[in-house]
Amino acid sequence: MDKIFDLIKKEEARQRETLMMIPSENYTYPEVRRAVGSILMHKYAEGDPGRRYYQGNEFVDQVESLCEDRALVAFGLSKDKWQANVQPHSGCEANLAVYNAFLEIGDKIMSMFLPDGGHLSHGWHLPAQAGVDDKKITLVSKIYDVHFYHVDPKTQVFNYEKIAKLAKSIKPKLIITGGTAYTRDINYKKMSQIAKSVGALYMADIAHEAGLIAAGVMNSPFPYADIVTFTTHKTLRGPRGAVIIVRKDMGEKIDRSIIPGLQGGPHLHSIAGIAIALKNTQTAVFKKYAKQVIKNAKILAQELVKKGYDVVSGGTDKHLVLIDLRSKGTNGWVVAWGLEIAGIIANRNTVPNDSGSPFYPSGLRIGTPAITTRGMKEKEIKIIAGWVSKVIEHVKDFKMPSDPKARQSFLKAYREKIDKDEFLLGIADEVKTLCQKFPVP
Numbered sequence: 113m114d115k116i117f118d119l120i121k122k123e124e125a126r127q128r129e130t131l132m133m134i135p136s137e138n139y140t141y142p143e144v145r146r147a148v149g150s151i152l153m154h155k156y157a158e159g160d161p162g163r164r165y166y167q168g169n170e171f172v173d174q175v176e177s178l179c180e181d182r183a184l185v186a187f188g189l190s191k192d193k194w195q196a197n198v199q200p201h202s203g204c205e206a207n208l209a210v211y212n213a214f215l216e217i218g219d220k221i222m223s224m225f226l227p228d229g230g231h232l233s234h235g236w237h238l239p240a241q242a243g244v245d246d247k248k249i250t251l252v253s254k255i256y257d258v259h260f261y262h263v264d265p266k267t268q269v270f271n272y273e274k275i276a277k278l279a280k281s282i283k284p285k286l287i288i289t290g291g292t293a294y295t296r297d298i299n300y301k302k303m304s305q306i307a308k309s310v311g312a313l314y315m316a317d318i319a320h321e322a323g324l325i326a327a328g329v330m331n332s333p334f335p336y337a338d339i340v341t342f343t344t345h346k347t348l349r350g351p352r353g354a355v356i357i358v359r360k361d362m363g364e365k366i367d368r369s370i371i372p373g374l375q376g377g378p379h380l381h382s383i384a385g386i387a388i389a390l391k392n393t394q395t396a397v398f399k400k401y402a403k404q405v406i407k408n409a410k411i412l413a414q415e416l417v418k419k420g421y422d423v424v425s426g427g428t429d430k431h432l433v434l435i436d437l438r439s440k441g442t443n444g445w446v447v448a449w450g451l452e453i454a455g456i457i458a459n460r461n462t463v464p465n466d467s468g469s470p471f472y473p474s475g476l477r478i479g480t481p482a483i484t485t486r487g488m489k490e491k492e493i494k495i496i497a498g499w500v501s502k503v504i505e506h507v508k509d510f511k512m513p514s515d516p517k518a519r520q521s522f523l524k525a526y527r528e529k530i531d532k533d534e535f536l537l538g539i540a541d542e543v544k545t546l547c548q549k550f551p552v553p
């Protein structure tokens with residue numbers, strides 16, 4: 113048997129025996145895996161349903177149209193006013209397709225500052241400092257003139273008046289909300305008013321929250337945003353992929369921006385899986401699930417605050433919690449590796465006003481979508497919060513040097529030491545026992 117299957121088996125065991133707490137990860141449904149692994153992957157269908165460059169599309173046209181319809185139904189939208197494109201291969205490509213459809217090279221974009229919780233696909237460059245030009249890191253920042261808004265340094269949430277003022281001075285052509293580590297809900301109505309007041313289009317990237325919004329447990333960007341993009345594998349519980357929903361009159365530009373503008377053939381096997389996940393969002397079971405995801409994250413935040421941790425913004429409105437580890441004298445790298453040995457898989461992340469770098473940031477991002485899919489609730493969350501705290505307290509005295517050379521030897525020595533750390537491995541055993549009670553789907 114190919115070695116790949118051996119590795120898949122090992123990865124399956126890892127997903128079963130550890131706590132998947134990276135907020136952007138989730139377990140999809142067995143029927144989605146069936147669709148994604150199906151013969152639909154054999155088909156080329158460049159173009160749109162009913163307007164392809166290839167023959168033999170009788171059935172795949174129906175798959176894609178059904179998925180488009182379900183995308184609108186999931187968010188309570190009428191076909192007369194909105195249009196969905198389900199072909200983007202990823203969130204980054206969905207966002208690029210939007211820029212390609214509505215912006216000219218050099219146009220201004222206003223988006224959230226990445227270390228505050230934004231996303232690379234909304235542009236990222238290091239701002240210019242005295243005597244040094246800004247350093248463009250992403251393609252989006254190289255092509256467009258991207259300006260960032262920040263969270264309020266005190267409250268760590270958006271100050272809409274400040275964002276409005278910034279928009280007035282920048283006059284962007286596109287304003288974007290959304291990101292990867294903003295723990296609070298967004299006032300989409302206010303953001304759309306800000307965009308309108310400066311004549312900008314407003315795009316809400318709801319990649320993280322799509323499932324929670326479809327379930328009606330978070331604010332919806334509809335009907336306020338002109339454009340909404342999202343990935344399909346996070347809280348939505350589908351396979352990897354992405355969707356763009358726009359006002360009907362903007363639909364043709366999006367379709368042409370995807371093909372021939374940016375992509376070739378759609379991944380119809382993924383689109384079939386996305387269609388199944390979208391339909392599931394309408395069930396009572398999913399709505400209950402989404403509610404529990406947020407409840408679990410709120411309890412996790414409360415428990416961590418009670419234990420003396422600096423939780424960014426003081427809590428959460430969604431599925432993720434961000435801990436600023438600076439007050440504990442440690443950082444995200446040290447803690448995330450310690451947690452991994454203990455069987456808890458989270459990720460290191462920047463926090464507002466971070467003094468570290470994206471590779472060695474000061475925060476830890478931890479989320480509840482996947483463990484809630486397994487059926488974990490308040491009781492388990494409290495146990496997990498206890499383990500997280502024990503791990504942080506256990507590893508916080510391993511101090512990472514700031515000198516890059518000394519840091520390299522520290523990183524190696526630290527990994528070797530914790531690999532055999534009995535305390536962490538003891539927690540990993542307890543994690544495994546808990547995991548056995550909550551089978552993965």
Ligand code: DSN
Nearest residue numbers: 135136203231291292
């Ligand atoms: N990788 C996603 C996340 O973890 O939030 C964003 O692209």
